[in-house]
Amino acid sequence: xxxxxxxxSLVIAVTSVALLAGACKKGGSSSTKTEEAKADEADALxxxxxxxxxxxxxxxxxxxxxxxYYARWxxxxxxxxxGKEKSVSGVHEIGASDVASCKKKxxxxxxxKPALPDLExxxxxxxxxxxxxxxxxxxAKTYYDRKDYQDDKFAKAKAMHAPLWQAFLAFDKASDGFSxxxxxxxxxxxxxxxxxxxxxxxxxxxxxxxxxxxxxxNLLHDLNKExxxxxxxxxxxxDFTKTTDEMLAYAEAHTDQRPSNWSxxxxxxxxxxxxxxxxxxxxxxxxxxxxxxxxxxxxxxxEMVTGHAAKLSSGYNAVVAFGNGLRFKD
Numbered sequence: 001x002x003x004x005x006x007x008x009s010l011v012i013a014v015t016s017v018a019l020l021a022g023a024c025k026k027g028g029s030s031s032t033k034t035e036e037a038k039a040d041e042a043d044a045l046x047x048x049x050x051x052x053x054x055x056x057x058x059x060x061x062x063x064x065x066x067x068x069y070y071a072r073w074x075x076x077x078x079x080x081x082x083g084k085e086k087s088v089s090g091v092h093e094i095g096a097s098d099v100a101s102c103k104k105k106x107x108x109x110x111x112x113k114p115a116l117p118d119l120e121x122x123x124x125x126x127x128x129x130x131x132x133x134x135x136x137x138x139x140a141k142t143y144y145d146r147k148d149y150q151d152d153k154f155a156k157a158k159a160m161h162a163p164l165w166q167a168f169l170a171f172d173k174a175s176d177g178f179s180x181x182x183x184x185x186x187x188x189x190x191x192x193x194x195x196x197x198x199x200x201x202x203x204x205x206x207x208x209x210x211x212x213x214x215x216x217x218n219l220l221h222d223l224n225k226e227x228x229x230x231x232x233x234x235x236x237x238x239d240f241t242k243t244t245d246e247m248l249a250y251a252e253a254h255t256d257q258r259p260s261n262w263s264x265x266x267x268x269x270x271x272x273x274x275x276x277x278x279x280x281x282x283x284x285x286x287x288x289x290x291x292x293x294x295x296x297x298x299x300x301x302x303e304m305v306t307g308h309a310a311k312l313s314s315g316y317n318a319v320v321a322f323g324n325g326l327r328f329k330d
Contacts, residue, residue, distance in 0.1 A: 080161030083154035090144025126178035282307030
């Protein structure tokens, strides 16, 4: 049985600087024009990346869930079904409409400036892997849902396995490449946005939220490595907790800067900090899993296990998904 990662996390969505700036006006001094040009460039980059991120977030988790669900009931995913398994679960659906929407977003993004050859190439590989995988998964889902294996003695199950499993593996590899490239560009955009917001209006609540988001993303990366360093984990969590406390204290003192639904966002943030601390303790103390926790992981519910990487990812996703909907007055 392969060792699956806890699942890639939602990439922080890019909010274009120019749309939120409001301060950059046409004309004026050369320095103003330079700032305006930079804001326009950031706006263009954000607009391009938003479609790529939306594609990834809408379909990637479903495809990986389908892969895990299929592998979980097989004694050996490399060899495939034998007909002697204790239970047969089939595969999860990967929506054809989601793949089609993803294709549209990627094609639109590629046509936009700036040109990002590496990201565009990896996006193309990612899309090709999805388009190859989706019909194979759909065929397998129909077969297993109908329990046709009870009538053909697993003949089609065995015939479908190799191309299906190879398609899953190709998708998994393409997903890693696309996500890494997308996050690298997203990091550049977010760093530029944080600097631009600070220059324009100081370290207000919007800046605090962006800074928190970048620290949260870095924390997730450090704590969910394959072999995280215990000392590094403690340091990262301590720094992140400090950043979070500063943001929440600022929000408490500047209620006029809070967007609607801030209280809900704050609740999700506090839960994520608790999950980060539990993850750090699990790494530091090398906490063994209970039989119940092992059962949850084996059944595909690792996100319910305290201190598990998947639970931290799930909490991060909740913070990012809700935080992306907040609208600040920056």
